[in-house]
Every structure is written in structure tokens, then in C-alpha cells.
Amino acid sequence: MAATGSWLSHTIDVSGDTLSLAPRSTYQSRLLWLDLARGVALLGMVVFHFARDLEMFGLVTSGTTMTGGWAAFARLVAGSFLFLSGVSFDLAHRGGFRTRPWARRFVIICGAAGLVTVATLAVFPTRFIYFGILHAIAAASLIGVIFLYFPAMAALFTGIAILAMDNFLAPGILESQWLVWTGLSAAARPSLDFIPLVPWLAPFLFGMALAPLLPQEAPRSSWPTKPCVRIAAWPGQHSLLVYLLHQPLLLGVIWVFAQILR
Structure with a gap:
């Protein structure tokens, strides 16, 4: 496949799982739309797993998420x-x-x-x-x-x-x-x-x-530097970490909630 410029090979997230090769100083050269899209997918995952965990603890009807x-x-x-x-x-x-x-x-x-x-x-x-x-x-x-x-x-x-x-x-x-x-x-x-x-x-x-x-180009406007955008992009930049940690956290919170209801 044709090359698109050497900067891309060294700054873009290589995984879809946020194993980024780029140092933090190259934040603006990341593909922000890709980080944000991955963040939306992570949000969907958390929502689904939250519903599945509620089902596992008997807080919603069995088979709801299936x-x-x-x-x-x-x-x-x-x-x-x-x-x-x-x-x-x-x-x-x-x-x-x-x-x-x-x-x-x-x-x-x-x-x-x-x-x-x-x-x-x-x-x-x-x-x-x-x-x-x-x-x-x-x-x-x-x-x-x-x-x-x-x-x-x-x-x-x-x-x-x-x-x-x-x-x-x-x-x-x-x-x-x-x-x-x-x-x-x-x-x-x-x-x-x-x-x-x-x-x-x-x-x-x-x-x-x-x-x-x-x-495939880095954003050229100032909006990627805004704090709200940085916060929104953070999960997509650390999606493997979010994936590994979200279920233990959800299960822990729901378990405590289930104990309170008993």
C-alpha cells in the first residue's frame, strides 16, 4: 500500500487498543476522531456489561441481554x-x-x-x-x-x-x-x-x-486542545486499560449495591 508520509507511521495509535507509539507531546498529531470513536465503542461496552452484570446478580430478568x-x-x-x-x-x-x-x-x-x-x-x-x-x-x-x-x-x-x-x-x-x-x-x-x-x-x-x-491527517484547529475534548478522548487512548478494569469495577459496585438491597 502507498505510503502517506513518515509522520503517520510514528504518531498514530497502532492497535485499536491504545498501545500508542506516540509520546504525550504529540497529542495533536493523533487522530482524534479515531480516539473519540473508540471512546464511544467503550461507552457502549460499559453500558452492555452493566446490564449483563445486573442480570448476573438477579437484579434484572434472566436472559434480558441475550x-x-x-x-x-x-x-x-x-x-x-x-x-x-x-x-x-x-x-x-x-x-x-x-x-x-x-x-x-x-x-x-x-x-x-x-x-x-x-x-x-x-x-x-x-x-x-x-x-x-x-x-x-x-x-x-x-x-x-x-x-x-x-x-x-x-x-x-x-x-x-x-x-x-x-x-x-x-x-x-x-x-x-x-x-x-x-x-x-x-x-x-x-x-x-x-x-x-x-x-x-x-x-x-x-x-x-x-x-x-x-x-488521515492530524487536526489543525484548536479544538483538540480543549479540556473537554481531552477528557472525551482519554478512554479511547487507553482502551485496553479501560477494557481490563471496567468489569472488576462494575462487579464490585453492583455487588455492594446488591448487598444493600438484601
Whole structure:
């Protein structure tokens, strides 16, 4: 893919998970719209998990978040994370594949995914997260390297093919537990968060395909320096931290509230 200038490779968030390569002094050279968009996705995640946690504690009707509008909302939030991660991934490597930053980010995301698996296994052994959103982002980032060497249309058509596979192939055509992550295995066990690559690789690839059409320049007006904008952009600049900490905080607050109601 064509280069867009060396400044972009060194200042843009490379992950979709806020593992930014840029020092804080380069705040204005970040893509603020991307930080803000990621912040909106995080807000949606917190809202959904708050409702799910209320359900887990019996404060709302069981099954509320698994059907209807809540189920659609959950898919929208997950898809937005993967789409924005694909956008960030493509923009970060627009000047050529950057091996060391990619490897650093990949290791951190894999470590965070492993931490989520271990923590949920300890607390929810029958529904622990074995392939959740972080696992999916890590796998998509590995697969996404291939698409850096092809035109954007390759990612677009592959994403469409994945959606077609999910909709038209019979589910469960594979039987192995080891292939659950593909989304085509009948051996999937219950999990608090299950994001298999079929169909969830598709929004990541759509993000890569559409990234060249999105704004890629640092903002030139004074509005990004305003305190309200900095505050609004902060979650999107630290989304991995927010992701890892929000559930323990929500569960703690709801547990205290539930004890008070008893």
C-alpha cells in the first residue's frame, strides 16, 4: 500500500487498543476522531456489561441481554471494536509493515487475552472466556498482516466472503474443540464472551479496506486542545486499560449495591 508520509507511521495509535507509539507531546498529531470513536465503542461496552452484570446478580430478568435489542446492541459494539482495530492496523502500517511495533502490540494483546482467560476461569469456571474480543483482535492482527501486501479490495471481498460463509454454510461443519475459534465448530462450549473469526474477522477486514477513505491527517484547529475534548478522548487512548478494569469495577459496585438491597 502507498505510503502517506513518515509522520503517520510514528504518531498514530497502532492497535485499536491504545498501545500508542506516540509520546504525550504529540497529542495533536493523533487522530482524534479515531480516539473519540473508540471512546464511544467503550461507552457502549460499559453500558452492555452493566446490564449483563445486573442480570448476573438477579437484579434484572434472566436472559434480558441475550435477546432482542440488547443482543443486537452487543453485536454492534463488538463489531465496532473490530472495525476500528482494523482501521488503526491499516493506518499504522501504511508506510510499510513495522515488525517491532507489531510484535510488541501482538504480545501485549495476547498477554491481556490470557489474563482475561485466567481471571474468568477462576471466577466463572463453567463459562470462562477462551476466545473473546481480545483473542479475536490478536488473531485478526496476525491474519491482517497478509492483507497489508494486497490492495484494499482483497480485504473487502474476503470480509464479504466470511459473512457469506457464516450465513450460508451449515453451522457446526467442524467437530474439533481445537477449531472452536474458527466459528465453524459444533464443539463450542458456553462462554461469557465468544467472538469466533467467522464472522468476526469480517469487520476487522472491512476496517482495513475502508481505512484509506478515512481522514488521515492530524487536526489543525484548536479544538483538540480543549479540556473537554481531552477528557472525551482519554478512554479511547487507553482502551485496553479501560477494557481490563471496567468489569472488576462494575462487579464490585453492583455487588455492594446488591448487598444493600438484601
